[in-house]
Amino acid sequence: MKRKIYHMAIAAGLLLTASPLLFSQDAYQKKREEMVQYQIAGRGITDKATLNAMRTVPRHLFVPENLRSRAYDDGPLPIGYGQTISQPYIVGYMTEAIRPKPDFRVLEIGTGSGYQAAVLAKIVDKAYTIEIVEELAGQATKRLQKLGYDNVQVRFGDGYHGWKEHAPYDAIVVTAAAEFIPPPLVEQLKPGGIMIIPIGSPFMVQTLMLVEKKGGQIKTKSLFPVRFVPFTRE
Numbered sequence: 001m002k003r004k005i006y007h008m009a010i011a012a013g014l015l016l017t018a019s020p021l022l023f024s025q026d027a028y029q030k031k032r033e034e035m036v037q038y039q040i041a042g043r044g045i046t047d048k049a050t051l052n053a054m055r056t057v058p059r060h061l062f063v064p065e066n067l068r069s070r071a072y073d074d075g076p077l078p079i080g081y082g083q084t085i086s087q088p089y090i091v092g093y094m095t096e097a098i099r100p101k102p103d104f105r106v107l108e109i110g111t112g113s114g115y116q117a118a119v120l121a122k123i124v125d126k127a128y129t130i131e132i133v134e135e136l137a138g139q140a141t142k143r144l145q146k147l148g149y150d151n152v153q154v155r156f157g158d159g160y161h162g163w164k165e166h167a168p169y170d171a172i173v174v175t176a177a178a179e180f181i182p183p184p185l186v187e188q189l190k191p192g193g194i195m196i197i198p199i200g201s202p203f204m205v206q207t208l209m210l211v212e213k214k215g216g217q218i219k220t221k222s223l224f225p226v227r228f229v230p231f232t233r234e
Contacts, residue, residue: 028060031072035059039074040092047096053122054092059085061147062115079113081133083229086175090226091116097196097210097223098171100124105166107188109159109231110175114140114152120173121149128152128166130159132232158233162188169193177206178231181220189213196223202230 036055045051060071063085067077076084086094094116098106104124108117111131117140120127129152131137137156144152155163159174160182167188174185174197181197189195193213200206208223 028058028072032059035072035088039089043089045089045092045096047100049100049123050092050095050119053095053119054088056122057115057118058147059088059115062113062118062143079136081136083112083133083136085113085115086228091119094173094175094196094208095119095123098173098194100171104170105168107163107166107169107172107185108175109162109172109185110229111137111140111154112175114144114149114154116173116175117152117154118144118147118149121152124151124170126151126153126166128155128163128169130155130157130163132156132158160184160231160233164188171195172197174198174231175228176231177202177226177228181209181211186211186213186218191216198226198228 032055036051040054041051060068063071063077064079070077074087076087079085100123102125105126106120106124108120108127108129111117111129117127117129131140131154134156137154141154162184168190169188170190170193172185172189172195177198177200179201181199185195191213195211197209197211198206199209205225205227208226210221210223212219
């Protein structure tokens with residue numbers, strides 16, 4: 001499979017010419033506030049950086065245009081090519097779970113529409129994200145560029161092997177269900193690093209797992225049942 005890396009070089013003034021819908025007074029602001037209040041904070045997410053990021057990122061611009069009226073609903077939505085944008089609560093939970101900090105370097109496996117990467121980019125220093133569906137990788141790159149997320153790099157390729165060139169990572173977020181924890185991703189975690197990943201059979205209920213690298217050992221913790229699209233390989 002041919003690999004491509006999409007680099008982002010964003011002009012500092014790009015957002016000044018963006019659509020009015022991108023600003024705090026856009027038509028979807030109330031829906032975004034309600035999403036955070038009832039679906040995320042209301043279910044126990046307390047990390048201020050996570051809540052602020054999800055209050056800011058325009059989720060409706062990361063879903064197909066015909067589904068924008070449902071962008072802030074309490075559930076996943078299809079984005080084409082058999083993929084979905086995750087339920088807002090799951091995005092919030094997975095973001096909080098990695099304990100993100102401003103100096104973090106984070107790897108995401110499964111870019112999709114780019115929404116999770118955008119949420120991470122609001123909090124961390126650098127976000128790297130890999131998508132195996134070439135069309136989605138291209139679309140996400142253009143979308144993130146247009147919206148000014150210049151601290152994100154998107155790569156088209158197989159996420160199983162991670163992105164060694166930018167390792168080690170403070171955290172890794174996997175948004176597709178794998179049958180086991182990929183060893184290359186564990187290797188690319190920093191000592192003290194955290195990975196969150198759904199583990200289980202495709203098209204079945206899986207378990208969201210927290211993986212921590214401590215003192216040369218790997219510790220895992222089962223969180224709760226989830227249902228994600230399969231971890232696709234080359």
